[in-house]
Amino acid sequence: MQFHLNGFRTGDPSIQVAADRQVLPANGSGIEDVDVLIIGCGPAGLTLAAQLAVFSDIRTMIVDQKEGPLRLGQADGIACRTMEMFQAFGFAEKVEKEAYWVNETTFWKPDPKRPEHIARSGRIQDTEDGLSEFPHVILNQARVHDFYLETMRNSPTRLEPTYRRQLLDLKIDESAMDYSVIARLSRLGDTQSDAVETIRARYVVGCDGARSAVRHSIGRSLKGDSANQAWGVMDVLAVSDFPDIRFKAAIHSANEGSVLIIPREGGYLVRLYIELDKLNENERVASRNITAEHLIAAAQRILRPYTLDVKEIAWWSVYEIGQRLCDRFDDVIEGSDKPPRVFIAGDACHTHSPKAGQGMNVSMQDSFNLGWKLASVIRGLADERILATYSQERQAVAKELIDFDREFAKMFSARPKTREDDEEGIEPAEFQRYFVKQGRFTAGTATCYRQSLLTGSTEHQSLAAGFCVGTRFHSAPVIRYADAKTVELGHTVEADGRFRLFAFEGTGEPGAIRRLCDYLADDPGSPILRFTPKGADIDSVIDLRAIFQSGHRDLERNKLHPLLLPRKGRYGLIDHEKVFCPDLKAGPDIFDLRAIDRHRGCLIVVRPDQYVAQVIPLDAYDTLAAYFDEFLVQRPHRQAIV
Numbered sequence: 001m002q003f004h005l006n007g008f009r010t011g012d013p014s015i016q017v018a019a020d021r022q023v024l025p026a027n028g029s030g031i032e033d034v035d036v037l038i039i040g041c042g043p044a045g046l047t048l049a050a051q052l053a054v055f056s057d058i059r060t061m062i063v064d065q066k067e068g069p070l071r072l073g074q075a076d077g078i079a080c081r082t083m084e085m086f087q088a089f090g091f092a093e094k095v096e097k098e099a100y101w102v103n104e105t106t107f108w109k110p111d112p113k114r115p116e117h118i119a120r121s122g123r124i125q126d127t128e129d130g131l132s133e134f135p136h137v138i139l140n141q142a143r144v145h146d147f148y149l150e151t152m153r154n155s156p157t158r159l160e161p162t163y164r165r166q167l168l169d170l171k172i173d174e175s176a177m178d179y180s181v182i183a184r185l186s187r188l189g190d191t192q193s194d195a196v197e198t199i200r201a202r203y204v205v206g207c208d209g210a211r212s213a214v215r216h217s218i219g220r221s222l223k224g225d226s227a228n229q230a231w232g233v234m235d236v237l238a239v240s241d242f243p244d245i246r247f248k249a250a251i252h253s254a255n256e257g258s259v260l261i262i263p264r265e266g267g268y269l270v271r272l273y274i275e276l277d278k279l280n281e282n283e284r285v286a287s288r289n290i291t292a293e294h295l296i297a298a299a300q301r302i303l304r305p306y307t308l309d310v311k312e313i314a315w316w317s318v319y320e321i322g323q324r325l326c327d328r329f330d331d332v333i334e335g336s337d338k339p340p341r342v343f344i345a346g347d348a349c350h351t352h353s354p355k356a357g358q359g360m361n362v363s364m365q366d367s368f369n370l371g372w373k374l375a376s377v378i379r380g381l382a383d384e385r386i387l388a389t390y391s392q393e394r395q396a397v398a399k400e401l402i403d404f405d406r407e408f409a410k411m412f413s414a415r416p417k418t419r420e421d422d423e424e425g426i427e428p429a430e431f432q433r434y435f436v437k438q439g440r441f442t443a444g445t446a447t448c449y450r451q452s453l454l455t456g457s458t459e460h461q462s463l464a465a466g467f468c469v470g471t472r473f474h475s476a477p478v479i480r481y482a483d484a485k486t487v488e489l490g491h492t493v494e495a496d497g498r499f500r501l502f503a504f505e506g507t508g509e510p511g512a513i514r515r516l517c518d519y520l521a522d523d524p525g526s527p528i529l530r531f532t533p534k535g536a537d538i539d540s541v542i543d544l545r546a547i548f549q550s551g552h553r554d555l556e557r558n559k560l561h562p563l564l565l566p567r568k569g570r571y572g573l574i575d576h577e578k579v580f581c582p583d584l585k586a587g588p589d590i591f592d593l594r595a596i597d598r599h600r601g602c603l604i605v606v607r608p609d610q611y612v613a614q615v616i617p618l619d620a621y622d623t624l625a626a627y628f629d630e631f632l633v634q635r636p637h638r639q640a641i642v
Contacts, residue, residue, distance in 0.1 A: 001090070002577065005569040012154075014090060019056035019156040033179045035378050037201040038062040039214050041161050043075070043141065044346030044363040045207030046148035050089055051371030051495055053155035058378050060157065061199065063165035065188060069149060072315050073141020075360035076264065076271060080127060081444025081472060082361045083134035085368055088495040088610060091147040092134065099137035100265045102126045105435065106244045109416050109428035110254035117305045118253055122432045126248065127443050130593075133475055133488050136443060139265055141360060164188040168196065170204060170217035172331070172341055178202060181341050203374055205343045207367065210324075212348035218331040220344065222351060224324030224402065229413050230276040230288065232295040233354070234316035237268055242306040245270060250435070252416045252428050256301040260412070269314065273354070274298050275413060276318070290318045323402045323409075324351045329366075329391040339384040340391070343370060350398040352405040361444055362401055366394050372497045372608035379497075381531070381541060386453060386631045393449050404441055408434070445472060449611060453630055456605070456614040463602035464504070464615045466594030473500075473606045476590040477583045479552045482576035486583055489547070489590065493610045498543045499628075503618060504591070505548045506601025512618040513546050516603065517561035519621050520544060527628040537568040542628070545578050549591060549598065552581040 003013040036052055038045045041064035052060040078086075078095065086092040105126050111119035127136050152159040168184040179200035187195045206214020210222070242261075249261040257275035264271055274295050277288070292313055300308050326349040330340035346363030370390045376382035411434060417425035440446040449455045449470040458469050466474060475490025493500055501520075503513050520526045532541045546564055548555055564578045582589030591598055605614035605627060616623050 002575070005573060006571070015154045016054075016156050018158055032198070033200050034059045034061045035202045036060045036374055037181070037183055037199055037204045038207060039167050039183075039204065040064055040207035040209065040346075040348075041066065041069070041145070041163075042207055042209065042346060042363070043144060043148075043360045044348075044367045045205070046145055046152075047085075047364040048205055048207065048345070048367035048371045048374075049159060049161070050148045050151045050155070051368065051497075052375060053152045053157045053159040054496055055375050055379065056156040058157075058375060060159055061162065061201075062159070063162045063167075063185060065166040066163055068163050069161075070142040070145050073144070074315075074317070075141040075354065076138050076262065077358075077361065078137045078139055078144070079358070079361045079442065079444035080132035080134050080136055081447070082364060083137065084132060084472065084475070084490065084610065085364065085495075086147075087134070087491055088493060089148070089151055090494070091151065094147060095137060095139055095144070096135070098143065098265055099139035100263050102136040102138060102248050105248045105250065107428055107432045107435075108244075108249060108251040110252070114305075115254040118251055118303065120244070121428050124432065124436060126439075128439055131440065131443055131445060133477075133490070138262055138271075144360070164190075165197070167208070167213045167217075170214060170342065173200075176200075202378065203341055203343070205345060205367070205370065205374075206348045207345050207363075208348055210347045210351050212344060214342065215326065215344045215348050218342050218344075220326045220328065220331075220349070222324035222326055222349070224322060224351075229409070230290070230318060230320055231353070232274040232276055232290065232298070232316065232318045233271065234274070234292065234295050235264060235269055235271050235314040236296075236310045237312040237314070238270060239309040239311065240303070240307060242303055242308070250412070250431065251302060252426075252431070253302045253304075254416060256304075257298065257415075258412055259299055259302045272299050274302070288318075292316050319354075322351065323353075323406050325398055325402050326350070326395070329395050329398075330388075332388065332391070340387050343390060345370065345394075349395075350402060352402055353409045358401055358405065358442065358444075362398065365397070365444070365447070368495070368609050369394055371495075375497045376608075381533075381633055383631050383633060389452055389454050392452060396450070397447055400441075404438060408438070445474075447471065447611075454607060454613060455611070456616075456627060458615075460602070460615050460617060460620075463597045463600060463617065464594060464604060466596070467604050467612050467615060469612050469615055471612055473604070473610050473612055474594065476593045477586060478547060478580040478590055479583050480577060481548075481552050481555055481557075481579040481581055484552055486586075487580075489545075489580060490610070492543075492545060492577075493606055493608075495608075497608050498539070498541060499608060499613075500604075500606040501542060501544045501624075502604040502606065503544065503546045504596045504601045504604070505546070506597065506599055506618065507549060508599035509601055509618060512601060513548075514559075514561050516618050516621075517544070517563040521561070521563045523621070525621070525625050527625050527632065530634055531628060531632040538563070538566045539568070539575070541632070545580065547580045547582075547590065550581060551584055555579070555581060 035058045049062040107122035108118045109121040111117040165185045173180045181201045181204045183199045185197045206212050246263045251259045260273040262271040329349045331342040332340045345366040373386050377384045414426040417427050475488045478489045520528045607613045
């Protein structure tokens with residue numbers, strides 16, 4: 001973290017300097033116009049709010065009908081890709097320290113000698129080596145909320161949610177030029193006659209769950225089906241002689257159903273997903289009157305010959321498996337060229353079973369995708385056409401999730417095969433193979449955005465085979481040249497709305513990075529000069545970093561271009577953290593790890609949400625300019641750097 005840019009100050013550096021005015025009062029009173037109104041304080045809503053809170057010139061309001069912050073969460077799985085996102089927000093280390101780390105997964109099936117008992121049938125590493133610098137972890141959703149709320153409180157806007165607010169209705173005023181979305185909110189528990197607030201917003205985002213009022217207001221619906229399968233889930237403190245009680249374990253019994261064991265943070269708490277009876281057609285699980293005692297008894301039967309003595313239940317619930325999806329995630333009518341004004345995210349637009357641990361993760365990735373786009377448009381940096389890419393990109397991801405979850409849930413619920421020609425059963429080894437095969441998907445790293453306004457072609461992919469266009473920027477260790485510190489290159493992509501350019505040196509193209517810097521610093525066609533607001537720091541929209549092939553002791557500072565040592569802030573202080581070298585002591589360096597063409601080098605364009613947008617040659621100036629020309633808004637020309 002860099003601080004002191006605009007003057008020395010004491011205290012916690014994560015608490016940013018407050019904006020001149022508090023954008024929204026904590027209780028929401030007296031507010032008429034906001035830039036973004038977020039309905040729902042779940043993971044999707046808080047991710048979006050935390051992203052927007054860093055911009056002091058954006059007025060954001062987030063509301064929820066609950067009385068206050070979540071205290072006991074339902075979701076708990078945090079994928080590797082989500083941890084990478086948490087790093088961008090600055091609290092990944094806190095999550096790592098507090099969470100349970102999923103290192104291995106075990107598989108259990110009926111004991112061939114005594115089928116009424118279970119026996120371990122397999123054991124695998126949970127995520128493949130090198131997939132991410134972060135682990136797959138388990139942490140109570142409420143704690144994730146706490147970290148987001150802290151981030152918001154420490155932001156320049158000091159954003160706080162407004163609770164006890166329920167959306168009554170939503171409509172769009174087509175005659176309004178700007179704040180065209182009108183939302184009426186009921187102040188819950190307020191008996192006064194004027195207990196309804198009217199908010200006018202430029203954009204509204206519904207993060208209000210599977211029964212979303214925002215989704216209903218724009219005429220969208222969740223479409224899909226139910227598997228007619230009931231499941232129970234409970235967090236328990238228990239005494240058990242089951243040997244894998246502190247491992248993630250998938251258990252198939254012969255006749256009693258299945259259990260998924262998820263150890264929780266703290267060393268003692270355990271979550272159990274417990275298969276219950278099949279439901280009849282159109283039957284709801286609520287009609288079964290299932291109790292916590294039913295869940296305990298079912299788990300005890302499945303775990304035989306091992307025992308489970310539950311001492312305390314922290315939380316429990318029952319649910320039905322179903323996969324449902326919206327065909328669009330915004331209010332745009334098919335065939336219309338109007339930009340979207342209302343969006344939905346998370347459970348408001350896709351629902352599925354919780355056992356694969358994707359719900360909270362995909363929901364947060366939804367709003368991380370949307371947040372920087374809204375901020376860019378509201379701040380006048382980007383054309384509003386980029387807002388249509390949210391539904392295009394995230395609906396395709398959700399469709400993949402639904403298809404995966406349908407197969408995963410089916411395989412998990414299937415009883416073990418009793419003979420070779422048993423078509424309804426499943427061989428536990430087959431489920432284990434499927435689990436391994438889908439490892440990158442469940443880790444969240446398999447997402448690949450298609451070519452679009454924001455994602456370029458793969459024409460030059462061979463220059464950096466390990467940075468696939470459309471996928472997340474896969475971090476790797478490097479040495480920071482200024483202070484010889486080993487850092488993760490991907491950690492430079494923070495949740496601040498900026499694009500990144502990573503220039504990798506090619507030994508066969510001497511001076512290519514310097515010529516690139518000359519272009520970016522001096523040429524009238526430079527996207528940095530054209531799109532950076534006058535008076536702003538030179539890296540405030542597009543942030544250039546360089547990675548050289550030589551060791552950090554061999555690189556001469558006086559040969560670095562001034563653009564790689566930019567002067568910033570009110571004092572014109574030098575930013576020394578733009579240049580990196582390979583980590584030559586830890587095995588393969590970044591050029592080998594990410595298959596960078598050592599002879600030609602390359603330029604990687606990374607979006608604000610950490611996804612690779614372009615891989616191009618270092619001298620492809622026209623291609624670089626054309627990419628940003630498509631959606632960034634021309635600014636008054638600023639002076640050349642040198």
